[in-house]
Amino acid sequence: MIIGGILMGKRIVKAKNKSDKKQWKLFASGVLYLLPALIVISVFLFYPMLKTLYFSFFVTTAGGVTQDFVGAGHYSRLLQSGAFQTSMWATFKFVLYTVPTGIVFALFLAVIANEKLKGMAFFRVIFSSTLGVSVAAGATIWLFLFHPTLGVLNNILAVFGIDGINWLTSSDWALVSVAITTIWMNIGFNFIVLLGGLQNIPEELYESSRIDGAGYWHQLFKITLPMLSPTLFFVSVVTLINSFQTFGQIDILTGGGPSNSTNLIVYSIYREAFYNGRFGYASAQAIVLFFIILIFTVLQFKVGERKVHYQ
Amino acid sequence: MMKKIILYILLIASALAIFFPILYAFSASLMSTREIFSGALIPASPSVESYGQAFNRVPLLQFLTNSFIVSFVVMIGQLIVCSLAAYAFVFIPFKGRGIIFALFISTMLIPWEATVIPNYFTILNLGWVNTYQGLTVPFFALAFGIFLLRQHFLTIPKEIFESAQMDGCSRFRFYWNFVLPLSKSTLSALGIYGFLTTWNMYLWPLLVTSNNDVRTVQIGLKMMIAQESSTSWNMVMAAVVMILLPTLLLLFFGLKHIRKGLMAGAIKG
Numbered sequence: 001m002i003i004g005g006i007l008m009g010k011r012i013v014k015a016k017n018k019s020d021k022k023q024w025k026l027f028a029s030g031v032l033y034l035l036p037a038l039i040v041i042s043v044f045l046f047y048p049m050l051k052t053l054y055f056s057f058f059v060t061t062a063g064g065v066t067q068d069f070v071g072a073g074h075y076s077r078l079l080q081s082g083a084f085q086t087s088m089w090a091t092f093k094f095v096l097y098t099v100p101t102g103i104v105f106a107l108f109l110a111v112i113a114n115e116k117l118k119g120m121a122f123f124r125v126i127f128s129s130t131l132g133v134s135v136a137a138g139a140t141i142w143l144f145l146f147h148p149t150l151g152v153l154n155n156i157l158a159v160f161g162i163d164g165i166n167w168l169t170s171s172d173w174a175l176v177s178v179a180i181t182t183i184w185m186n187i188g189f190n191f192i193v194l195l196g197g198l199q200n201i202p203e204e205l206y207e208s209s210r211i212d213g214a215g216y217w218h219q220l221f222k223i224t225l226p227m228l229s230p231t232l233f234f235v236s237v238v239t240l241i242n243s244f245q246t247f248g249q250i251d252i253l254t255g256g257g258p259s260n261s262t263n264l265i266v267y268s269i270y271r272e273a274f275y276n277g278r279f280g281y282a283s284a285q286a287i288v289l290f291f292i293i294l295i296f297t298v299l300q301f302k303v304g305e306r307k308v309h310y311q
Numbered sequence: 312m313m314k315k316i317i318l319y320i321l322l323i324a325s326a327l328a329i330f331f332p333i334l335y336a337f338s339a340s341l342m343s344t345r346e347i348f349s350g351a352l353i354p355a356s357p358s359v360e361s362y363g364q365a366f367n368r369v370p371l372l373q374f375l376t377n378s379f380i381v382s383f384v385v386m387i388g389q390l391i392v393c394s395l396a397a398y399a400f401v402f403i404p405f406k407g408r409g410i411i412f413a414l415f416i417s418t419m420l421i422p423w424e425a426t427v428i429p430n431y432f433t434i435l436n437l438g439w440v441n442t443y444q445g446l447t448v449p450f451f452a453l454a455f456g457i458f459l460l461r462q463h464f465l466t467i468p469k470e471i472f473e474s475a476q477m478d479g480c481s482r483f484r485f486y487w488n489f490v491l492p493l494s495k496s497t498l499s500a501l502g503i504y505g506f507l508t509t510w511n512m513y514l515w516p517l518l519v520t521s522n523n524d525v526r527t528v529q530i531g532l533k534m535m536i537a538q539e540s541s542t543s544w545n546m547v548m549a550a551v552v553m554i555l556l557p558t559l560l561l562l563f564f565g566l567k568h569i570r571k572g573l574m575a576g577a578i579k580g
Contacts, residue, residue: 040452041418041452052425109329125566129329132562137551144548152352184332251533
């Protein structure tokens with residue numbers, strides 16, 4: 001009996017060893033397949049994120065070597081800095097200008113492009129087209145359209161006898177002009193996603209409401225929009241985050257001016273770091289950007305979960 | 312009938328409004344300098360002269376080639392790295408994969424712009440400034456891509472995997488001979504997405520290129536504006552058209568794939 005027990009014990013240990021070995025082998029091959037992704041993500045995302053945080057507590061040399069520890073010094077300076085406040089205020093205004101307008105336009109396009117009509121494929125391609133337009137190319141076209149004397153926009157105004165607007169050089173208009181450019185560039189993406197959302201709404205819902213005698217507007221507000229709310233939610237999260245990250249349009253259209261009115265946060269980070277060589281101070285701004293995006297993402301998901309209708 | 316007419320009017324008006332900037336860029340690229348200054352909408356006698364200028368006065372061909380190389384390399388790199396990772400998450404049941412997956416997904420919360428400063432120094436220290444590696448390698452792993460492919464791999468029936476294993480098919484062969492061919496549509500969606508976003512990238516190439524050898528066309532365009540815009544808008548617009556052409560064509564022909572990819576993100580994300 002005793003011997004049998006010992007034997008059995010041995011066998012269990014052996015089996016466990018075997019499964020341990022198997023587990024380990026699985027783990028090793030799993031990590032092997034993940035290795036390229038792990039390396040790239042660690043080196044170019046996790047490490048630099050931590051390093052940015054580290055930089056933000058230091059004054060650095062122009063070559064990016066940390067020199068003096070200043071603790072939260074950069075952050076308290078940010079809070080007092082008029083330039084940074086201007087930049088934050090401009091960023092929030094910009095988000096407010098671009099996100100809701102962009103979604104409303106794209107929603108309108110998606111609704112009219114969701115009908116079954118001849119030639120609709122053509123219109124859908126046109127409405128999606130700005131997805132294929134790069135920031136640099138799009139901003140360059142608008143730079144020309146906004147041109148004070150040669151630009152189409154002022155030429156049109158002139159036809160109606162209205163004085164030309166200094167689209168990019170007056171501090172009242174510059175941010176609006178950058179916003180117009182951005183809304184135009186976002187239309188393609190927003191349209192594609194919203195149209196997809198519309199097409200996922202089951203046809204039967206419309207049929208049964210039609211039998212109940214519901215009209216077009218009733219259907220739009222009672223079926224289409226509620227059923228579309230998860231997609232609307234997704235689009236708003238993505239465009240919100242994107243507009244906090246705006247850079248290329250600013251660099252080409254205004255260079256942050258006039259008088260910092262379009263110096264949005266990413267542009268401000270870029271200038272502080274790569275023009276002024278203040279990498280610590282710029283890193284503190286980058287950390288602020290990280291938290292803003294984090295907060296908005298979490299907030300949107302918390303609020304969204306409650307309000308949004310999921311199937 | 313009335314509804315149809317109204318719809319067509321709305322559709323045509325919207326299409327004109329949205330496509331106007333692109334059409335106008337094309338139209339302006341065919342104008343003479345005098346027509347640009349007179350604010351014409353359509354060239355009286357269209358000429359492609361400004362295209363020749365654009366290729367002669369700036370190394371536009373070099374920029375376009377660079378952009379092609381960079382976008383293509385990133386696309387291939389992303390497809391390989393992301394599909395390998397997604398394969399591990401779905402077909403290799405190792406301990407801790409849930410945690411690693413969550414870690415990967417959490418990187419979607421990190422805005423790339425918040426990491427550019429240390430990344431710039433990494434590239435500098437590696438000696439990768441003005442190289443294709445510096446422009447491509449940082450973008451090989453894309454959390455969104457891993458997520459998208461994982462979602463697709465999960466739909467591959469487990470029985471295929473089991474019977475392949477029974478036949479002694481190695482892990483890598485199963486990945487290469489079964490999983491990848493079964494995921495063609497998702498792979499092309501991700502590929503098109505990767506190519507488009509890399510082609511259109513702006514901030515990173517601005518930071519890590521300082522000469523024309525590897526500079527991408529987006530940064531080339533910025534250079535051109537600085538040099539030429541006061542005199543030759545027709546030439547700048549010709550360059551814009553050349554930059555837009557590849558991505559617009561890709562978009563028109565790959566729209567179905569892109570929509571599929573974006574929708575997967577929208578529904579699950």
